[in-house]
Amino acid sequence: MPSPSPSPSPMAINIASPSPTRSMFSKKRSKPPIASAASYLNALSQADARARTTRAPTATPALSLSSSITSSSEDTVLNESEHAYDPSNADGLTHPARPPTSEQVFTTVHTEFGHCANDKFRLTSQHALGEPLPEHVEQDPPYYILLSTYISYLILIVIGHIRDFLGKRLSPKYYTHLVPRNGYAPLNSDFDSFYTRRLKTRMDECFSQPVTGVAGRTIVLLDRISPDYNHTHIFTGTRTRALNISSYNYLGFAQARGGCADAVEESIIRYGVTTCGARLEGGSSDLHTTTEALVAEFVGMEDALISSMGFATNSAYIPALVGKGSLVISDELNHASIRFGTRLSGANVRMFKHNDMRNLESLLREVISQGQPKTHRPWKKILVVVEGLYSMEGTLVNLPVILELKKKYKFYLFVDEAHSIGALGPHGRGVADYFGIDPRSIDILMGTFTKSFGAAGGYIAGNKALIDRLRVRGHLGPYAEAMTPPVLTQVLASMASIMGVAVPSPASDAVSNTLVPTAHPGPASESALPSWLTLPPLLASGIEGRSRLRRLAFNSRYLHRGLVKLGFITYGHPASPIVPLLLFNPGKMCMFHRMMLDRATPIVVVVVAYPATPLVTSRVRFCVSAAHTKEDVDTVLRACDEIGDVLDLKHGKAEGGERWSIERIIASAEELAGSS
Template structure:
C-alpha cells in the first residue's frame, strides 16, 4: 500500500440523507440453533412484520445514501510518514531508557526480574508500552469526577510532580462540558422523573436481591422489564443481564461451540472477542464493514468446511455491531441481511451504542435502516448508554431466550439486576416509547434533539476543515489527530478550556488513526456545542489539525479501505 492509502477505516461526510430540515439545514424530527441455517432463514422470512419495525427503506433511498459517500481520498503521505516515525522514535527511546536504566539503576527493575524462583507477573517487554509510553500521557485518562456525568460534569483537579507516576488533588473542582460520556439521550440525571422513580424503588426494595435469577433474584419487575425490552426491540422475548460486557462474553459461548464457525468484524468490541474465544468455535475475521470480504469468507468457509475433516460446520454465526463506537460507523445491515438469506448463517448484532440512539423511534440500527428486527437472530444491547442505567440484554425468538435462561452463565450464575437499575431502564424506555402519560412527548423530544445535535456538530467540524470519521447521524464523531504528540496535546488544551473529551490511540486503534472521540448528547444545548466548536477550532489552528482548511463546503470524503 502506497500513496498514503494504509488507513483501515472509512472516512465519510457528515451530510445527511435528504429529510425535513430547520432553518439551519438540520434534520428535525432446547438449543434453538439446532435448526439448519437455511431452515431458520426460511422461517424468518415467512414471519409477519414486527410491530416495532419501521417503514422499509426504498432502493432509491439506499442508492442515494450510497452516492453520498463520494470520492475516495487518501491521507496525505507526509502525515502518515511523520506519524510512523513518531511512534518509531518513541519505541526506540523507550527501549534505550530501559537498557540504560538496567545498567545504572537496577533496583528500579527488580519487579521485572525473577525473584526467589518466581517469574515476574509481567515482563519488561510486555509492560514497556504502559511504563514508557502510556505513562507520558496518563494525565489525559482516568480523570476523577464527582456528581452526575450529564451534559456538564464536575472534575476533581489534580497535578503531578513526578511525570505522571503519582497525582495530587488540588482541592479545586472544575465544571466542564462533557463530550466524553455515552449519555446519548441525557438520562444520566440525579433529578427528574426517572431519578424520582429510582429513589422510590430503592426505599421500597433496597439495593440488591443478593441472588442470581435462577435462585431468588427473579423479581416481578425483572420479568416485566424483559417483556418491555422485547416489545421495544421488536422481538418475541428478551433476557436481561446485570453487566454489559458479560452480555456478550457469557452468552456467546452458549450459542456456539467446537465445530461451529464465528465470522467477526475485525473492529468488534473486546467483549465480543472474549465471547468468541470462550466459545471454542473457529474464528475468522473479515475486513471492517466490508460485505464483499464477508461474502468471500463465507464462500471459502462453506466450501472448505471444518479444518482437517472438511465436515460441514454445525453453525455459522456472523457477528457485527450496529454502531462502531470508535469509528462512528453503522454496519451495512441491509446488505448483511441479503447475505444471510443467500448463505443461511445466523446473525448476531451488538447494539450497545445504536439502541436508543439511532432510528426515528430510537429502536436502533434496524429502525434506522427499516429492517425487520426478526430478521436478526440475536440482538444484543446495553442500558449503559442511551438509558442511563447498567447491564444489557439479549433479544430474539422465545426459543432462543428460553434456551439462554438455562444454559447461559450470565443467567444462571451472575447476580440478577437490582430493582433500582431495572426502574431506571423501564422508566427511561417507557418515556422513549411514549407510554409515560406525564411525559409522553419528552422521549421523542430527546431523540429529535440528539439527531439535531449530532448532525450539527459533525457538519460544523467538516466545515472548519477537520478530517472526521463516521456515518451521517452518528452520535459518536471521531476527529483524526494522527500524531502521537498531538493526541495528549489536544486533550490537555480541551481541559484548559473546560471541555472533557476522550482521546484514543494505538493499541485501541490502528497506529495511524489516533483520534479524539466526541460523544454528543441530547442534553447539550446549541450554546454548549457552539462553545465547544469555537474552542476546538482554536485548538485545531494551534495543533495544525485542519487538513482541509481550504474547503469551505462540507466535502464528501473517506479514506480508501481496499
C-alpha cells in the same frame, strides 16, 4: 456564551425571557490568545515546573458560582434544594436554585440537561428507504503528517529502551518487578509492559480523569497535578465544571433529578438497594420479568433476557449459541467482549474487513464450499456477528445488504446494539428502526443499558425458544448476580419515556409510527409497567422522549458536518452520535486534551490511542448527547477551529471542495444538519 432565551414549548411554558447573564463557564479573567503550540507548551512546562517545585495546589481558573467548585464553594447541584427559585433566572445558572414542581418551568437543572425550545434544531434519525448506505471513504493525511507520526513513535521507543538499559544498571530498585528475583519469575513482562511504561505513561493525564457527580451536559473534574511525570497524581482539592462531550449519555437520561430519578427513589423505598442482587445468584423478581417483557416489546422481539453486565452478556452468551463444529464470522472491528465470547465458545472464527460486504460474501462462499477444516464436513451452524454502531469508528453496519446475504447463504445473524439502541431510528429502536427493517428478520439482538438508558447491564432478545435455551445454557443464569431494583427501575422508566405509556402519538408530532413496520410498537401499555411506577406527563406521553431522539439526531449531524466543513479528517456516519476526529501524532493527543480543558469554557474530551486504534490513527472521540444544546455544539466547533489551526489538524477535504468559516457554519447549522 450568553444563555439564549427559550421560546414557548411543551417543556417550557410562560417563562419570562431572562436578562443576559454570565455563562456558567465564564472565567473571572480572560486569557490572551495562544499564538502557537510552542508558546503554549512553554507556558505549560513552566507551570508544571512550579507545581513540582512547590507542590502547592493549583486549580483551573474559577468559573461562575453555579459551575465552579473550589475548596470554598460547594457543588450547587447538590445544594440547589436548599435555595428558593429565582424567576429572573430561568436557567438557574448564576445562583443556586431549585425549580418548582410546576410544569410551567423546566424540571431539571441546566447543568445536567441543556434545555432547548427551538424546534428548528430537531431532526429525524432515519435512512431513506431503498437508498444504499454510502460507503465510508477514509481520507489520508499528507505524507509529512504520517512521516512525523512514525518518527515520533520511533524516538519514543529508542529513548525508552535507552532509559531501560541504563535504569536497570543505575537504579535497579525501580525495575525489581520486571526482573527475576529470589528464584521467582517476574510477574510483569519487561517487553509486554514497555508500551505502558514508556509511551502511555507520558500521556496518562488524558486518561482516567477522576470525576464526581452526574455525567450529564456538564461534568465536575477533580483537579490533580503530577510531580513525577504521571507516575503518580496529587489532588489539589479543587474542582472544575466542564462541558462534557465524552460520555455515552446519548439521550441525557443520566440525571440526578426528574421523573426517572423519582421512580428509582420509589423503587429503593419499596425494594431496597440490593434485594435482587446481593443474595440471589441468578435470582429473579417481578421487576425482572417486567423489565424483560418491556425490553422484548421495545426492540420488537418475542422474548428477552437481561444480565447485570454488558460485557458479560456477549462473553457469556455467545458460548451458549455456538460451539465446536460451528463457525463465527466476525467484523474485524468488533468489540473485545465479542472476541472473548467467541474464543470461549470453541467455535472456529473467521473475520472480514470492516463493513466490507464484498469481502463478507467472498468469505461466505469460501467457508461454505470448504466446510470444516480437515474433515470438510458441513458446518453445524454459521453465525455472523456485527455491531450496529461501531464505537471507535462511528460507522453503521450495512444491515440491508447483510440481510440480503442472509437470505442467500442461510446463516444466523447476531447484531450488537450496545451503542445504537436508543440512539438511532425515529423511535430509538436501533439500526433496524433506522433502516426501516423488521427486527425479527434478525436472529439475535444484543444491547446494553449503560448508554442511552442511563443504567447498567445488558440484554439478549430473540424468539422465545432461543431465549429459553439461553436461560438454561448461558453462564450468567446460574453464576451471575441479578440486577438490582434501582437499576431495573431506571431501565423501565427511561425505556417507557422513549415509548410513551398508553398515549397515542400526537398527530402534530413530526415522527409518524407509519415510518417503520408494526414490529416497533407505539406506546407501552400501563400493564407493562409496575403499578407504582408513575412518570410525569411529558415523559409518560412520550413527547419528551421523541424530542430527545430528534435533538440527538440534530446534534450528531451538525457536529459531524461542521467538523468536515472546517477541514478536519473525521470518521463515521453523520447520524452517529460518536464523532472521531483524527489527530495522528501522539504528541498532539496531550496538547488537544489540555487546550480543550484550558479554554474559557473548559471542555472534557476522550482521547483514544493504540492499542484501541491503529498506531497512526490516534483520535479524539466526541460523544454527542441530547442533553447538549446547539450552543454547546457551537462551543465545541469554535474550540476545534482554533486548536486545529494551532496544532495543524485540518488536512481533510471538505465536501464540495470548499471549507467554511466557523461563523458561516454556526449560522448555517440547520442547512448542514439537514444535508444528505
